[in-house]
Amino acid sequence: MSHSATGWVKLAKNSNTKFVACFTLPETKHVVSFAGKLEQPIETCECAQATLTYGDPKDLEGIHEVDHADFGSYLSFALDNSVRINGQLDNRVTSVHTRAKGSWIANDA
Numbered sequence: 001m002s003h004s005a006t007g008w009v010k011l012a013k014n015s016n017t018k019f020v021a022c023f024t025l026p027e028t029k030h031v032v033s034f035a036g037k038l039e040q041p042i043e044t045c046e047c048a049q050a051t052l053t054y055g056d057p058k059d060l061e062g063i064h065e066v067d068h069a070d071f072g073s074y075l076s077f078a079l080d081n082s083v084r085i086n087g088q089l090d091n092r093v094t095s096v097h098t099r100a101k102g103s104w105i106a107n108d109a
Contacts, residue, residue: 003027003054009047009075009085016041019100021077021085023052025060032060034085036102038069043093047075050087059083066100 007023021034032052054060059081068078072095077085 001055003057005032005052005054007050007052009050009087011042011044011046016044019102021050021052023050025057028057031107033105033107034060034102035105036066036100038098038100040096040098042071042096042098045071045075045089045091045093047087047089050075050085053084053086055082060104060106063101063103066102069096069098069100071096071098 005023005025007021009019009021012018012020017038019036019038022031024031060083065080066077067080068076070076071089071093073089073092075085075087075089
């Protein structure tokens with residue numbers, strides 16, 4: 001069964017490769033973040049309305065490769081464990097297809 005959560009994705013301040021994505025899981029109200037680094041730099045952008053799609057909450061743990069990180073008018077991340085992060089960027093950027101690596105951080109407070 002597939003689950004989804006809403007959140008946002010931003011580049012870290014003063015960086016064109018480091019990013020953070022933050023989501024609130026509807027089942028538990030816990031906040032999870034995925035932070036990482038893109039292999040190629042991109043233009044400054046953010047996605048205020050991103051969707052996280054995952055099979056099991058345990059999919060949102062540990063370090064993962066982002067096999068496909070696509071930017072343009074939309075953001076699309078495909079992680080190595082079938083987790084997906086998608087959303088329309090707030091501002092269109094030059095199309096970039098790259099890879100990334102990141103880790104999940106859970107905030108149970």
